[in-house]
Amino acid sequence: MGEPSAYRGAAITGVGFTEFSKASGRSVLSLAAEACRAAILDAGLEGADIDGVVTYQYLNDSVPAQAVAAVLGLGDLRHILDSGLAGQAPCYLAAHAATMISTGVARNIVIYRALNGRSGQRVGSARAPGDAADLRHDAGLIAYPQTIALWARRYMIETGATEADLAAVAIAQREWAARNDRAFRRSPLSIDEHHASPMVADPLRAVDCTTEVDGACAIVLTSDERAADAPHPAVGIRSAAYVLGRGGGLDMADSSSWPDLSRNHTSLLADRLWADAGLGPDEMDFAQIYDCFSSVVLFGLEGLGFADRGEAGEFVRAGHTAPGGRIPVNTNGGLLNEGYLHGMNTLAEAVLQLQGRGGDRQVPDAETGVVTSGALQDGSALVLVRR
Amino acid sequence: MSADPPPRFISPHAEGEFYWTSGADGVLRLQRCGDCRRYIHPPGPVCPYCHSRALSPEPVAGTGTIATFTINRKEWIPGFEPPYVFALVEIDEDPTIRLGTNIVGCEVDDVEIGMRVEVEFEANGEWHVPLFHPLPVERSEE
Ligand SMILES: [Zn+2]
Numbered sequence: 249m250g251e252p253s254a255y256r257g258a259a260i261t262g263v264g265f266t267e268f269s270k271a272s273g274r275s276v277l278s279l280a281a282e283a284c285r286a287a288i289l290d291a292g293l294e295g296a297d298i299d300g301v302v303t304y305q306y307l308n309d310s311v312p313a314q315a316v317a318a319v320l321g322l323g324d325l326r327h328i329l330d331s332g333l334a335g336q337a338p339c340y341l342a343a344h345a346a347t348m349i350s351t352g353v354a355r356n357i358v359i360y361r362a363l364n365g366r367s368g369q370r371v372g373s374a375r376a377p378g379d380a381a382d383l384r385h386d387a388g389l390i391a392y393p394q395t396i397a398l399w400a401r402r403y404m405i406e407t408g409a410t411e412a413d414l415a416a417v418a419i420a421q422r423e424w425a426a427r428n429d430r431a432f433r434r435s436p437l438s439i440d441e442h443h444a445s446p447m448v449a450d451p452l453r454a455v456d457c458t459t460e461v462d463g464a465c466a467i468v469l470t471s472d473e474r475a476a477d478a479p480h481p482a483v484g485i486r487s488a489a490y491v492l493g494r495g496g497g498l499d500m501a502d503s504s505s506w507p508d509l510s511r512n513h514t515s516l517l518a519d520r521l522w523a524d525a526g527l528g529p530d531e532m533d534f535a536q537i538y539d540c541f542s543s544v545v546l547f548g549l550e551g552l553g554f555a556d557r558g559e560a561g562e563f564v565r566a567g568h569t570a571p572g573g574r575i576p577v578n579t580n581g582g583l584l585n586e587g588y589l590h591g592m593n594t595l596a597e598a599v600l601q602l603q604g605r606g607g608d609r610q611v612p613d614a615e616t617g618v619v620t621s622g623a624l625q626d627g628s629a630l631v632l633v634r635r
Numbered sequence: 636m637s638a639d640p641p642p643r644f645i646s647p648h649a650e651g652e653f654y655w656t657s658g659a660d661g662v663l664r665l666q667r668c669g670d671c672r673r674y675i676h677p678p679g680p681v682c683p684y685c686h687s688r689a690l691s692p693e694p695v696a697g698t699g700t701i702a703t704f705t706i707n708r709k710e711w712i713p714g715f716e717p718p719y720v721f722a723l724v725e726i727d728e729d730p731t732i733r734l735g736t737n738i739v740g741c742e743v744d745d746v747e748i749g750m751r752v753e754v755e756f757e758a759n760g761e762w763h764v765p766l767f768h769p770l771p772v773e774r775s776e777e
Contacts, residue, residue, distance in 0.1 A: 380677040382651060384735045385644040386764060389721045390711050397705035398723060405703075405748045450706035498677060505683075505731060509703055509723075 257350030262291025280362035283464035300327035300357030336622035343488030362464035380499030413561025425581025461587035487524035493625025513627035514551025658756030658763030697754035740768030
């Protein structure tokens with residue numbers, strides 16, 4: 249992203265969700281409209297106030313921004329964006345929307361992610377352009393857990409991390425999920441239960457994988473002036489970063505050219521993110537780290553500088569990321585437990601925490617937090633602050 | 636793996652088709668730039684290093700090293716019987732080139748990162764699918 253001044257004139261003021269389910273029985277358009285409407289009302293606005301609609305999807309698994317604008321009766325749009333980025337998108341798009349507002353292109357923007365991710369098109373089954381997808385399909389790699397397993401195994405070999413470290417992530421986040429009504433998986437998880445969970449793509453077990461769901465999530469951004477009148481505290485973007493590591497653009501399994509499968513985008517963007525924020529990991533009240541799989545949290549903790557190289561597992565096993573820990577991580581239970589809304593809900597959870605609306609899982613006095621989007625060498629991140 | 640080859644879902648674009656036909660003569664070929672001489676994989680429309688369009692398949696030795704792998708314990712594709720190993724193999728000519736492939740000719744639990752492997756080809760309909768099996772371990776002394 250650009251200079252922080254480019255996006256610091258706007259704030260996030262509202263969030264909206266649909267129910268998360270295994271089979272919504274509804275169109276994606278209906279889910280998207282419901283989440284957007286909820287977020288607009290949450291921000292204290294009306295449909296007529298919204299002049300920007302933004303979304304992201306993965307290979308046509310969702311509905312276009314203009315379609316959602318149409319069904320919500322939004323007529324005077326000034327900004328529209330359909331991004332092809334998937335889980336890498338939410339932090340990037342939030343900063344982008346803030347830039348559009350800060351520079352006067354639009355006044356109030358809604359960003360949504362909507363999909364029937366369980367009952368409809370599932371991630372990994374769709375084919376990206378170019379030959380990259382064929383080059384994995386032919387050898388039986390069709391699903392996302394298999395791709396992440398390649399990275400997880402390389403990380404474990406290089407750092408000495410073990411299955412107990414993966415388990416620790418899943419267990420800590422289940423503790424958070426128990427405090428979140430929206431979470432799909434809420435029952436406590438023991439290490440024995442983790443190790444008894446079916447191995448799907450070695451070293452990843454079923455409980456190391458996100459819960460695919462049908463649903464939608466949205467946030468609303470507005471100008472700083474309007475944010476002062478919003479019903480809930482405004483959440484500002486202190487810094488923002490996006491990065492594409494080499495070889496990440498063709499297909500989710502296009503790891504061919506990425507030299508280090510034991511580090512992801514968080515390692516590439518952390519220096520920029522912290523420098524622009526003027527803050528460091530020690531000053532964060534929480535971290536919401538994109539976690540389609542347990543191993544990705546270990547990458548994020550090390551990439552962002554919360555733990556030293558190879559020590560993220562020990563950090564999590566020591567309880568530092570769990571309720572009451574030094575740096576609460578994925579306080580909604582994460583994508584692992586709340587559901588796989590491709591990181592839109594990860595960002596929304598950060599907003600709720602900074603607004604003091606975390607309920608049973610509220611981090612006391614949360615004023616600053618870091619959020620990431622994406623699992624591989626491409627992704628984005630934000631440092632957020634309560635205004 | 637079963638006796639019948641598994642379904643492989645190959646529907647290549649023009650630039651990549653050679654990858655699955657090259658093995659007809661027992662030789663693995665990868666796309667290579669005629670100008671800067673770098674190998675390119677996945678095959679693309681333009682050299683990502685020098686933007687030359689003088690790209691063509693060229694033979695490689697067919698040996699490499701396993702960079703990472705996953706053992707698939709679940710049936711992801713009907714007819715593609717688990718357990719099977721999906722690996723990324725770094726080729727000897729350029730370790731930054733990694734081929735996604737199956738490791739065959741050994742037990743899945745014997746596969747390791749760093750294992751030396753060699754290509755073989757599975758006849759599968761019109762295709763010759765590059766797969767890799769372990770090379771005998773080289774010993775520096777008797
Ligand atoms: Zn070239």
